[in-house]
Amino acid sequence: MTSYQKLSPSKDQSLAQAHIIQSDAEALDIAHALAEQFKGNAVQRDAQRILPFQEIEVYSQSGLWAITVPKQYGGAEVSSLTVAKIIALMSGVDGSIGQIPQNHFYALEVLRNTGTEQQKQKLYAEVLKGARFGNALAEFKTKNATQKQTAITPTEHGFVVNGEKFYCTGSLFAHRIPTLVKDYENREFLAFIARESEGLELIDDWSGFGQRTTGSGTVKFNNVQVAAEDIIPFDSAFSQATLVGPFAQIMHAAIETGIARAAFEETLHRVRQARPWIDSGVDQATADPLTLFELGRIVADVRASEVLLKQAARSIDAAKPQPTAANIAKASLDVAKVRAHSTETALKASSKLIELAGSRGSQREDGLDRFWRNARVHTLHDASRWKYYFIANHLLNGVLPPRRGTL
The missing domain is CATH 1.20.140.10 (Butyryl-CoA Dehydrogenase, subunit A, domain 3)
Incomplete structure (x- = not known):
């Protein structure tokens, strides 16, 4: 067994050094141990809608949120099968906990394909320390799901983001919120926005009758500043x-x-x-x-x-x-x-x-x-x-x- 700790409930999103997993086998062993731990209060969390801040902190500090980081950057780079097994295991214990890291891994996969070398070094290092990425992808005020209104605009000091996102799973637990934005040329980007950014508003308004504790609320952006180094292409992840x-x-x-x-x-x-x-x-x-x-x-x-x-x-x-x-x-x-x-x-x-x-x-x-x-x-x-x-x-x-x- 490894050296992750059981932590008391906290909404503090500051980073601590996480355990670094070395192999698929170690990742699965840790996942089985955590699943047993998370199973204990699963019914109560669902019934009373108790957001799993403690569980998610333990989960990410265990190193399991960094298992897709490529080996060349210090990660285990486990197989897709191992990722699927771990998510299935956690989802059986608690469907919400099973879903919360999905967009985190999704953002890391986009980064792997479209990020620059400098961006990979920076963001992978954060994840290895225990950083969690949420998401702000979906919008529900447009005519269909493919249309997006959240915009990114250049300024003298970088860029600003304005808009509103819905169904932002994991955003309440995240250190960064990868946000799907469009520029004036209608190109799509993923902006890795820090949760403490001025003008960023997280709203815990998810009221679904299932997956109740995924932290899937609304995120609003009011002139939120983001540096160029934290923006990666998104549309090319699918055109290529x-x-x-x-x-x-x-x-x-x-x-x-x-x-x-x-x-x-x-x-x-x-x-x-x-x-x-x-x-x-x-x-x-x-x-x-x-x-x-x-x-x-x-x-x-x-x-x-x-x-x-x-x-x-x-x-x-x-x-x-x-x-x-x-x-x-x-x-x-x-x-x-x-x-x-x-x-x-x-x-x-x-x-x-x-x-x-x-x-x-x-x-x-x-x-x-x-x-x-x-x-x-x-x-x-x-x-x-x-x-x-x-x-x-x-x-x-x-x-x-x-x-x-x-x-």
Whole structure:
């Protein structure tokens, strides 16, 4: 075991030197230990909407938030499969904690592909010390999700950002908030804005019925200054041959796969405590033939999602040394398969948990509904029907899928 500490709850975002993980195996060992620690108060955090400041501090200080930093900059540069496994593990314990670092890793992947050498050295060093990146990407006051109004404007001393962002997952826990902005030529950039910047306002107004403690509030920018060295190209991460899109999406798939697995494991526990249906003619729910039928269907689906997740991660890792249009498309399509499947599996497994647990499973103090609520809210990120469309369109018509973070 490593030297990370259990810290008392705090909203202090100052940096302390984090542990530096050296390998995939070490990352997984630490993740399993933390998952057990975070599991203890998961129901209470969800029920009372207690934001996990303590847990996120421990999480980042453990070194797990730096595991994608390239080896040449001092990081472990773990595989995409290891990242997916860790996110799935954490999501099974607490869907919110599982989702919070997703945009952090996403921003680091954009940095890896479009940042300058100086920017990489600076920002990777911060992350190795324990820095957390949130996000300010989405806007909801435009006609569609592709339109953005948050603007970056040059000044005598650098640049200023003005605008408003919604669904800024992890922003309340972040040291920097990577913000998607457009300049006067409609080019897109990612500005790594320090949370203490003047004119930056964080609003804890996320009211979703699931993923309740992700810190996904509103962020407003009123003439927020940002230095040129903290701005990297964003649109070129998708116009060029990069894996930013499939890497972003596999983390979403991991969240849902993790929720599905945890819901199924909880179902097994609850069925062992449940009474058999009156018409079953058996003395124990574990012998109820129709209950066994449903459990068999669920475990097959959960395992299928896990296999698809593994396959997609390996496609990303295989393409990483030399990305091309062909291997990026393969990775994107493999990720689309698990995204579509994990969406349906997470919803089914979390719903069957309540059904097979019986009326006892509806008790508020047990919090079994959190699995379904978390799955339902998270799966709204992307519509599975469009995943199936892109898969079939490529299969039948040879049309490559679009390069963006929503496939």
